[in-house]
Amino acid sequence: MTVIAERTVLFADLRGSTALYEQLGNAEASSVVTHTVTALAGTVAECGGQVVKTLGDGLMAVFGSSLDGVEAAGRMHGALDQLLSRGRAHGASPGLRSLRIQVALARGEVVEMGGDCFGDAVNVAARLIDHAGDNETLVTDAVLHGLPSHLRQRFRSLDWMHLRGRADPVLVYLLSNGRSDLDATTQFDPVSPTAEPDGIRLVWGDVERVYVCEQMPVILGRSPQASFCVDDSRVSRSHARIHWHGGAIQLTDLSYNGTYVRFRDDNGILSLRRSSCTLHSKGTIGLGGSPLDSTSPIVHFEVLRFGDTQTHDLDGLTLL
Numbered sequence: 072m073t074v075i076a077e078r079t080v081l082f083a084d085l086r087g088s089t090a091l092y093e094q095l096g097n098a099e100a101s102s103v104v105t106h107t108v109t110a111l112a113g114t115v116a117e118c119g120g121q122v123v124k125t126l127g128d129g130l131m132a133v134f135g136s137s138l139d140g141v142e143a144a145g146r147m148h149g150a151l152d153q154l155l156s157r158g159r160a161h162g163a164s165p166g167l168r169s170l171r172i173q174v175a176l177a178r179g180e181v182v183e184m185g186g187d188c189f190g191d192a193v194n195v196a197a198r199l200i201d202h203a204g205d206n207e208t209l210v211t212d213a214v215l216h217g218l219p220s221h222l223r224q225r226f227r228s229l230d231w232m233h234l235r236g237r238a239d240p241v242l243v244y245l246l247s248n249g250r251s252d253l254d255a256t257t258q259f260d261p262v263s264p265t266a267e268p269d270g271i272r273l274v275w276g277d278v279e280r281v282y283v284c285e286q287m288p289v290i291l292g293r294s295p296q297a298s299f300c301v302d303d304s305r306v307s308r309s310h311a312r313i314h315w316h317g318g319a320i321q322l323t324d325l326s327y328n329g330t331y332v333r334f335r336d337d338n339g340i341l342s343l344r345r346s347s348c349t350l351h352s353k354g355t356i357g358l359g360g361s362p363l364d365s366t367s368p369i370v371h372f373e374v375l376r377f378g379d380t381q382t383h384d385l386d387g388l389t390l391l
Contacts (some may be wrong), residue, residue: 072184073182073184074184075180075181075182076180076183077178077179077180077181077219078179078180078181078183078188079117079134079135079136079137079139079177080133080135080140080177080178080179080181080192080193080195080196081120081131081132081133081144081195082129082131082175082176082199083129083130083132083144083147083174083175084126084129084173084174084200085104085107085108085128085129085170085171085172086172086205086345087170088100088104088128088168089104090123091170100262104127106154106356106373107151107170108128108129108130110150110151110154110230111130111147111150111151111172112130112132113150114143114150115130115145117143117145118134118139120132120133120135120139120140120143120218121133123187123188126301131136131193131196132185133154136217137176137210137213137214137215137217137218137238138217138219138222138278139177140178141176141210141214141218141222144174144208147172147174147257148172148208151170151171154170157332162293165293169261170332171203171205171206172206173200173203173206173207174203174209175196175197175209175210176196176199176209176210176211176214177195177196177199177211177214178214178217179191179192179195179211180192187228190197192213194236194237195211195237195241198234198235198236199211199234199243201234201235201240201325203345204312204323204345204346204347205345205346205347207245207246207323208245208246209229209243209244209245209246210226210244210246211242211243211244214244215244215338225246225247226244226245226246226247227244227245227247228241228242228243228244228245228288229243229245230243230290230298231296232286232290233292233294233296233308233309237381240294243287246289264315266378267318267319268284268351268375268376269283269375269376269377270282270283270284270286270370270374270375271313271320271350271373271374271375272372272373272375273289273291273313273370273371273372274340274370275299275301275370275371275373278299278300281375282298285313287313287314287315287320288313288314288315289313289314290309290310290311290312291306291310291311291312291313291358291370292306292307292308292309292310292325293306294308294309297310301368302360303359303368304324304358304369305359305360306328307325307326307327309325309326310325310326310328310358311324311325311330311343311356311358314349319350319351320351320374321348321349321350321372322343322348322349322350323343323346324344324357325345326359328342328358328359328360329342329343330343330357330359331343331360331362332350332362333354333355333363334351334352334353335352335353340361340362340363350374351371352373353371353372353373353374354371354372355369355370355371356369356370356371356372356373357369358370
C-alpha cells in the first residue's frame with residue numbers, strides 16, 4: 072500500500088565507529104555499534120516515531136510532527152551521553168569514548184511504500200547530515216516552523232546551504248543544545264583567552280572582511296551565497312562554518328576535502344574532518360588543502376578584541 076503524507080524525516084549517524092573497529096576488532100566493535108544504534112532507535116518509539124531502517128552505524132526514522140522529531144534528536148544525544156558515561160566509569164577504550172552523533176531533520180511530503188520512504192524531504196535529510204558536526208543537530212526551516220515559538224529560540228541560523236545533488240539551496244538551523252560546542256575543543260587548542268573575542272578578520276587574496284560575533288555564523292565556501300566566498304575548485308559550496316559560542320570563536324569543517332588550521336605560534340597542522348576547533352590569535356585556514364601548500368586556497372584569520380590596545384593588522388600572518 073502506498074501512502075503520501077507530510078512527515079518529519081530524521082537521519083542519525085554515529086561518528087568514530089571506524090576507530091572502534093580498529094581498536095576492538097570486528098566482533099566487539101560490531102556489538103558496541105549495534106547496541107548504541109538500538110539505544111538511539113529506542114528514542115524514536117518513545118517520541119511516537121517509526122524507524123524506517125537502520126544503516127550500519129546509523130538510522131532513518133519518520134515522525135508525524137516536527138516537535139516529535141526534534142524531541143527524539145535530543146533524546147538520542149542524551150542516550151549516547153549515558154552510554155559514554157557508563158563506558159568511562161568502566162574503563163572503556165578511547166575508541167568508545169570518542170563516539171559522536173550527527174542528526175539531521177527535514178520536513179515535507181513523503182511517499183511511504185513497501186516499508187520505505189521516498190521524497191524530497193528524505194533526500195534533503197540524507198544530504199544535510201553530511202554538514203552536521205560532531206554531536207550536532209541540523210534542521211531545515213520547515214522543521215523549525217513546526218515547533219512552538221519558545222523552542223525555536225534554541226536554534227541558530229546557519230544560512231543557506233547547497234546540498235549535494237540538489238539545485239536549490241536549503242535554509243538550515245543548528246540546535247544549540249550545548250553538547251556539540253562543549254566537545255568541540257581538542258588537544259590542539261590549549262589557549263583559553265582571558266577576554267572574550269569580539270570578532271574575526273578573514274583575508275583571502277584581495278578580499279578582507281571583519282565579522283563581529285553578532286554577525287555569526289559565517290559560512291566559508293565556493294557558493295556565491297556563502298558569507299565568505301572562496302572561489303576555488305577544491306573548496307566545497309559550504310566548506311566550513313565559523314560560529315560564536317560560550318565565549319569562543321569556533322571553526323567546524325563541513326566539507327569532503329577537509330579543513331586545515333595552522334596557528335601563528337604553532338608549527339603543527341590541525342586537520343578537521345567534520346570536526347571542530349577553537350580559533351585564537353592569528354593563523355591560516357586551508358580549505359581542501361594544507362596551509363603549507365602554497366597552491367591551496369588559504370584564508371588568513373585574526374581573532375579580534377576591540378578593547379585591546381594593539382593595532383589589528385595582518386603582520387605575521389603569512390606562515391609559509
